[in-house]
Amino acid sequence: MMYDEKVEEAVLGAILIEENCFYRIADSLSEDCFFDESNKFIYKAIVKVSSVSKIDILTVSHKCAELKKGLKDERMKEINWPYKVSTLTNVVASAAHVVEHIDILKIYRAKRIVYETCYNATKLLDEGEPVKDIIDDITDKITEASNQKSRTEVSIQQGLRDFIDNQQKSLDQKLLPTYIPEVDKVIGGFEYSDLIIVAGAASMGKTSFMLKLLQNFLKFQKNVAIFSLEMSNNQLLTRLLSMETGIKVRNIRYNDLDTSDWDKLHVAIGKLERTTFTMDGQTTSLTDVLNKIKKLKIQNDIDVVFIDYLQLITANGGRISREQEVAKIARSLKNIAKELNIVVVALSQLSRALMQRDNKRPVLSDLRESGEIEQAADTIMFAFREEYYTMENPREIQDAEIIIAKGRNVGIGTAYLKFMPNNVLFISPEETGMTDLNSCEQPAF
Numbered sequence: 519m520m521y522d523e524k525v526e527e528a529v530l531g532a533i534l535i536e537e538n539c540f541y542r543i544a545d546s547l548s549e550d551c552f553f554d555e556s557n558k559f560i561y562k563a564i565v566k567v568s569s570v571s572k573i574d575i576l577t578v579s580h581k582c583a584e585l586k587k588g589l590k591d592e593r594m595k596e597i598n599w600p601y602k603v604s605t606l607t608n609v610v611a612s613a614a615h616v617v618e619h620i621d622i623l624k625i626y627r628a629k630r631i632v633y634e635t636c637y638n639a640t641k642l643l644d645e646g647e648p649v650k651d652i653i654d655d656i657t658d659k660i661t662e663a664s665n666q667k668s669r670t671e672v673s674i675q676q677g678l679r680d681f682i683d684n685q686q687k688s689l690d691q692k693l694l695p696t697y698i699p700e701v702d703k704v705i706g707g708f709e710y711s712d713l714i715i716v717a718g719a720a721s722m723g724k725t726s727f728m729l730k731l732l733q734n735f736l737k738f739q740k741n742v743a744i745f746s747l748e749m750s751n752n753q754l755l756t757r758l759l760s761m762e763t764g765i766k767v768r769n770i771r772y773n774d775l776d777t778s779d780w781d782k783l784h785v786a787i788g789k790l791e792r793t794t795f796t797m798d799g800q801t802t803s804l805t806d807v808l809n810k811i812k813k814l815k816i817q818n819d820i821d822v823v824f825i826d827y828l829q830l831i832t833a834n835g836g837r838i839s840r841e842q843e844v845a846k847i848a849r850s851l852k853n854i855a856k857e858l859n860i861v862v863v864a865l866s867q868l869s870r871a872l873m874q875r876d877n878k879r880p881v882l883s884d885l886r887e888s889g890e891i892e893q894a895a896d897t898i899m900f901a902f903r904e905e906y907y908t909m910e911n912p913r914e915i916q917d918a919e920i921i922i923a924k925g926r927n928v929g930i931g932t933a934y935l936k937f938m939p940n941n942v943l944f945i946s947p948e949e950t951g952m953t954d955l956n957s958c959e960q961p962a963f
Contacts, residue, residue, distance in 0.1 A: 520633065521553035521626045524609065525619050530560055531606040532613035533573060539613040540564060540573050543620060551623040553630065556597060559585070560606070579603045635659040650803070657805045694821065694861055697734035700946060704922055704931040705897065708861045710821075713852040713894055715828070717866040717885055718901035719878065723937055723944065724865050725749070727901050727920065728824055729757055730944045731863065740821040741794040743814050745807060747830035751799045755790075757942060762786040766940050794818050804833040804847055808854055815858045825851070827865035828891070845890030852894045866891060878907050882923050898924040903937055914940060 529547070533540045549565075552558040563581040564573055571577050582599035589595050635656055642652050693707035708714055718724035725748075735742050746754045760767045763782040769775060775783070796814055801807055807825070814820045825831070833846045855862040868884045880900040885891050892898065900921040905912055918937035922930050936945050 519626075520630050522622065523554050523557070525622050525626075526552050526554055526557040527606050527609045529616060529619045529623060530557060530564070531609040532616040532619070533564055534575055534578065534603070535607050535610070536613035537572060537574075539616060540568055543616055544568070546617075547620055547623075551620070551627050553626065555591070555594060556602060559589075559594065560599075560603060575604055575607065631659055654803055654805045657809070694735075694740070696731055697738060698730065698920075698933070698935070698944075698946070700933040700935055701920055704933050705925055705928040708863075709896065709927060710859045710861060711856040712861055712896040713848070713855050714861065714863045715866050715885070715891060715895040715898045716863060716901065717868055717880065717898065719868050719872055719880065721906060722901045722903055723918065723942070724901045725826060726757075726937070726942045727899075727944055728826060728863060728865055729754075729761060732822075732824060733758060733761055735822055736790070736793045736795060739793075741818050742822050742824070743796040743798070743811070743818070743820050744824040744826065745801060745810075746797060746799045746824075746826050747802055748826050749799070751797045754797060754799070758790070759783060759786050760941055761943055762789070764941065767942055794820075796820075802830060802832055804831050804850055807831060808850060811854055811860075812858065815860065820860060822861045822863060823855075825862065825864040827867065829867050841890065845894075848891045848894035852896075878902075878904070880921065880923070892924065895924060896926040897922065897928070912939060914938065915945075918944060 529551075533543075544565075547561075549558055549561055552561055560578065560582060563578050563585055566585070567573050567577045567581050579600040582603060586595055586597075586599060639652050639656055642655075643649075693709055695702050695707040696705075716724050716728055718727075732742055732744065744754070749757070756767060756770050759765070760770055763779070763786050765775070765779050765782060769779065770783075796818065798810060801810055811820075811823055814823075828847060828851070829844065831847050833843045833850075851862050851864055854860075866885055868880055872878060872880060872884045879902060882892050882898065885898070900919075900923055902919045902921055903916055904919075905916045916937045916939065918935045920933040920935060922928070922932065924930065934947065936947055937943070938945060
């Protein structure tokens with residue numbers, strides 16, 4: 519049994535006999551909770567009436583008569599809608615149990631989604647559709663089936679209690695510092711539930727900045743996961759170990775190491791092994807990424823997720839444009855950050871149009887598929903090194919900027935750092951007086 523006509527009629531009857539019933543339950547009820555076409559049609563009329571006048575038998579009957587002119591189904595046109603609407607008030611005596619009846623409708627709705635999903639999956643398999651696409655579609659549908667709308671409004675009293683509780687939390691519970699003093703002076707830190715976008719043109723150091731954040735979080739015992747979709751796990755570890763030891767990336771990559779280098783590497787590897795750090799260099803499907811983030815939250819209680827980079831994720835969206843696909847990805851990353859109360863840091867590409875300008879300093883409109891990313895993100899940062907464009911022989915220690923172009927809760931500004939190309943490393947300006955990178959105060963894992 520995929521529906522119960524009497525329960526559907528009971529819900530509609532409750533809305534009609536109690537003046538304010540609809541407004542109490544509207545956020546937990548939707549058109550697709552109804553299976554019977556005539557009941558679904560009446561609910562649609564109720565929704566339209568609710569925005570212009572009070573809901574009763576007369577107003578809903580009138581709206582049904584008005585809407586039926588657009589019906590294509592001849593059987594629906596032949597229904598005596600005033601009579602149909604009036605009979606609904608005889609099904610229930612009051613609206614006392616309307617919430618329980620709505621819960622029943624939701625169960626039937628979930629059953630229908632599961633049934634339809636299984637049927638469509640079998641059909642697509644027979645038609646030779648890729649199994650991965652079918653699995654993504656099934657996951658989306660099952661998530662939809664299990665999703666229950668809940669009330670989002672709160673009283674001022676409850677809101678004030680929540681505010682006081684939040685204010686009494688320690689700063690560490692509310693904010694996650696980047697542990698880069700110049701950046702924290704501008705933004706204070708990342709808020710849990712934030713989506714942070716780190717963007718930059720090619721070779722500007724956005725991946726290096728991400729790894730600097732990752733290294734700092736590990737130092738302060740934060741649980742971290744990274745979806746490294748551009749670099750392999752081996753390349754990622756090479757960069758991290760170079761940052762920790764001061765050994766140049768190329769020396770590690772080509773095994774150009776002496777005994778002291780190996781000693782440093784063994785110490786750094788031992789420290790890294792004691793952290794809660796998960797790498798994933800294979801997962802690219804949005805559905806799989808979201809599911810793995812949830813799994814890691816349960817298993818490791820992760821604080822931060824890094825994604826390198828956003829445009830390499832794919833979303834199963836059928837015939838949608840790339841802009842719509844990126845919009846879905848950005849919204850989903852923001853939603854998962856909010857749902858799990860974690861920080862999500864995603865790298866993003868910039869439009870190639872930037873390279874055609876004389877002024878290479880990035881702005882928000884340079885983000886590829888910028889509109890939706892900009893809207894979803896809480897903070898947007900650009901890594902920028904003007905010297906890369908202006909000097910024929912770049913220095914070993916260069917000026918660098920982290921431009922905070924959007925800060926939903928913190929405003930905008932610029933953090934001025936230094937960048938060491940040979941070590942692919944951001945450092946604070948006060949560290950530049952040391953001639954030996956190994957003597958710099960490097961964060962330990």
